[in-house]
Amino acid sequence: MDISWFAAIVLGIVEGLTEFLPVSSTGHLILTSALLGLKGPKVVMFEIVIQGAAILAVCWEYRALLARTALTIVGKPESRRFALNVLVGFLPLAILGLTFQDPIEELLFRPIPVAIALVVGGIAILYVDRRGERATMHTVHEVPLGVAVRLGLWQALALIPGTSRAGATIIGGVWMGMSRKLATEYSFFLAIPTLIGATIYKLWEGHELLERADLMPFLIGSVVAFVTALAAVRGFIRFVSTRTFAVFAWYRIIFGSLVLVTYWLGFEGWKP
Numbered sequence: 001m002d003i004s005w006f007a008a009i010v011l012g013i014v015e016g017l018t019e020f021l022p023v024s025s026t027g028h029l030i031l032t033s034a035l036l037g038l039k040g041p042k043v044v045m046f047e048i049v050i051q052g053a054a055i056l057a058v059c060w061e062y063r064a065l066l067a068r069t070a071l072t073i074v075g076k077p078e079s080r081r082f083a084l085n086v087l088v089g090f091l092p093l094a095i096l097g098l099t100f101q102d103p104i105e106e107l108l109f110r111p112i113p114v115a116i117a118l119v120v121g122g123i124a125i126l127y128v129d130r131r132g133e134r135a136t137m138h139t140v141h142e143v144p145l146g147v148a149v150r151l152g153l154w155q156a157l158a159l160i161p162g163t164s165r166a167g168a169t170i171i172g173g174v175w176m177g178m179s180r181k182l183a184t185e186y187s188f189f190l191a192i193p194t195l196i197g198a199t200i201y202k203l204w205e206g207h208e209l210l211e212r213a214d215l216m217p218f219l220i221g222s223v224v225a226f227v228t229a230l231a232a233v234r235g236f237i238r239f240v241s242t243r244t245f246a247v248f249a250w251y252r253i254i255f256g257s258l259v260l261v262t263y264w265l266g267f268e269g270w271k272p
Contacts, residue, residue: 002042002217003038003042003046003214003217003218004217005216005217005220007036007217008216008217008218008221009220009221009224011029011032011033011036011046012220012221012222012224013224013225014029015028015029015047015051015225015229016050016054016225016226016227016229017228017229019051019055019191019229019232020054020188020232020236021164021167021236022121022166022167022170022171022248022252023164023167023251023252023255024114024118024121024161024162024163024252025164025165025166026051026161026162027118027161027162027164029047030047030109030110030161031115031259031270033047034111034269042210042214044105045206045210046217046218046221048198049199049202049203049222050218050221050222051195052195052196052198052222053223053225053226053229054225054229055191055192055196056226056229057227057229057230057232057233058188058189058191058192059192060230061188062185062189065140069083081145082140082143084145085143086193087193088145088149088152089148089149090152090155090190090197091152092152092155093152093155093156093158093194094193096156097156097198098201100159104160109161111263111270112263113160114162114256115162115255115256115257115259115263116162116256117160117162117163117256118252118253118255118259119252119253119256119260121162121163121164121168121249121252122248122251122252122253122256123249123253124171125171125245125246125249126246126249126250128174129174129244129249131174131175131177135174135177135179137178137179138178138181139182140185140189143178143186150172151169151173151176151186151190152190153172154169154172154173154175155168155169155187155194156168165191165194166184166187166191167252169183169186169190170184170187173186173187180240180244180245181237184236184237184240
């Protein structure tokens with residue numbers, strides 16, 4: 001199914017605003033695509049590609065830290081540890097995603113599983129968020145390897161659409177003693193290899209689906225996703241520096257419940 005410029009802009013905005021918040025960008029893209037009447041493998045590819053564009057906003061926002069790490073990775077142990085932590089945190093999601101991608105997309109990339117995951121994740125955030133007041137880790141260089149490995153397993157929960165990659169990582173980080181700000185920033189860094197890898201893999205896997213006419217919608221969606229993601233990243237960091245995640249938890253619960261209720265009432269847009 002072809003993607004119009006209007007749909008590309010709408011999906012780009014949704015992706016940029018939700019990718020780094022604990023509300024599930026994939027879930028919101030699935031629901032928005034359902035409302036726009038979009039479905040099929042090309043739509044899934046488009047959603048993955050604009051996620052890759054959104055991660056470039058994190059690379060730009062944290063360019064100084066990333067460049068410093070790359071330039072000092074040989075000479076500074078803390079730079080090597082940070083890079084290793086991000087790598088081991090990325091591997092569980094990559095391995096499980098490659099193994100179970102097809103059945104997950106077939107069974108769970110639908111509005112109702114997304115809505116259920118939104119509600120369950122919101123309840124989990126409310127429960128775990130209180131631990132943020134007792135944090136023992138406040139910077140990326142304080143994170144030990146064991147925590148990075150376990151955090152990678154938390155991130156792998158994002159294979160369930162509606163769970164939220166950022167949400168799972170943030171919940172796991174706070175649960176293991178990270179401050180809210182650190183858990184949020186760490187979720188950003190784990191997203192870099194995750195989303196770039198997913199974008200490259202998806203483009204390689206489905207390149208035969210693409211046509212010349214797809215170039216502009218893909219480009220427009222990517223630019224919109226980058227710009228809105230940059231604004232969202234900056235705003236979210238300022239927010240969590242002084243506030244809890246409760247507002248996002250309640251948003252998930254209310255929005256997910258609304259989808260479930262409207263589906264129960266017979267709304268055609270949520271049907272497969």
